[in-house]
Amino acid sequence: MSENILLISDQIIKERTAIHGNIDPKLLYSDIKVAQDMYIVPILGTALFVKIQTLIGDGTIADPDNADYKLLLDKYIIDALIFYTLSDLPTSISYQFWNKGVVRKVGQDTELPSMSDLVDLSRKYLNRAEFYANRMKLFLLDQAGREKKYPEYIQPGSTVDTVVPSHKQFTMPIYLGDMDCDPWCNPGGFNGQPYKP
Numbered sequence: 001m002s003e004n005i006l007l008i009s010d011q012i013i014k015e016r017t018a019i020h021g022n023i024d025p026k027l028l029y030s031d032i033k034v035a036q037d038m039y040i041v042p043i044l045g046t047a048l049f050v051k052i053q054t055l056i057g058d059g060t061i062a063d064p065d066n067a068d069y070k071l072l073l074d075k076y077i078i079d080a081l082i083f084y085t086l087s088d089l090p091t092s093i094s095y096q097f098w099n100k101g102v103v104r105k106v107g108q109d110t111e112l113p114s115m116s117d118l119v120d121l122s123r124k125y126l127n128r129a130e131f132y133a134n135r136m137k138l139f140l141l142d143q144a145g146r147e148k149k150y151p152e153y154i155q156p157g158s159t160v161d162t163v164v165p166s167h168k169q170f171t172m173p174i175y176l177g178d179m180d181c182d183p184w185c186n187p188g189g190f191n192g193q194p195y196k197p
Contacts (some may be wrong), residue, residue, distance in 0.1 A: 001152050005053045006032050007040065007073065016082060023093065028085070031092050035084035042075060043133055044140070045165035047158030052077070076136035083129035090118040142164070144145050 010025035011033070019028075041049045052069055061070050090101075138161040144153040156164050 003053075004033065006035050006053065007056065007058045008032060008078055008085075010076065013082055013085060019089075027093055028089070031085050032081070032086045035088060039084045039133065040081055041163050042079075043080075043136055045132060045153055046158045046161075047152035048150055048165070051152050060071075068143075069107045072136075072150070073138070076132065076139055080129050080132035080136055082124045083132060087125035087129055088121045089125075090121050090167070105182045116179065137166070143173055 006029065010023075010028040011021050013028060013032075014021050014023070036049075044052070052061070053144060055066055055069055056073075060066060061073065140150060142152055143149040144151075153165055156162055
């Protein structure tokens with residue numbers, strides 16, 4: 001099985017988003033691949049991701065025996081992957097490598113957005129992607145735990161390059177401390193003062 005099997009096609013992105021139909025699919029493939037490796041693999045884990053890739057590569061994803069995997073792909077993975085891909089596209093499509101260096105493409109009768117506009121657009125799609133990713137995580141936790149489906153999610157593998165599924169809802173770049181503990185459970189107390197009832 002090739003590691004380059006994409007979970008979505010350029011046609012799906014064009015049909016379900018504001019992406020124009022005349023965009024060269026070659027410009028989309030690398031961002032789809034990066035999005036599924038960076039964002040989808042950490043949610044699914046190595047084993048479940050490889051299982052879905054294999055079913056797509058073999059053309060057996062639509063078989064009745066694989067209905068659970070098809071449901072996961074159609075209802076959860078595709079939406080998240082589309083918006084993760086779109087969050088990376090604004091700069092990828094605008095800036096391209098040519099033999100003279102990196103060039104920003106400009107069409108006739110078009111107005112160029114500013115870099116802050118591109119960043120805002122990217123952030124908008126990233127927020128949508130995280131919304132769908134959160135739904136996927138909750139679905140997988142429920143189905144793998146309660147329904148005993150998706151055994152690959154529970155057992156992602158044990159090699160050194162195995163990606164264990166992330167069960168966190170959202171990521172935040174700011175550390176807020178351990179929220180499991182109120183200020184009084186610290187033996188040193190709050191602000192270094194012991195707790196006195």
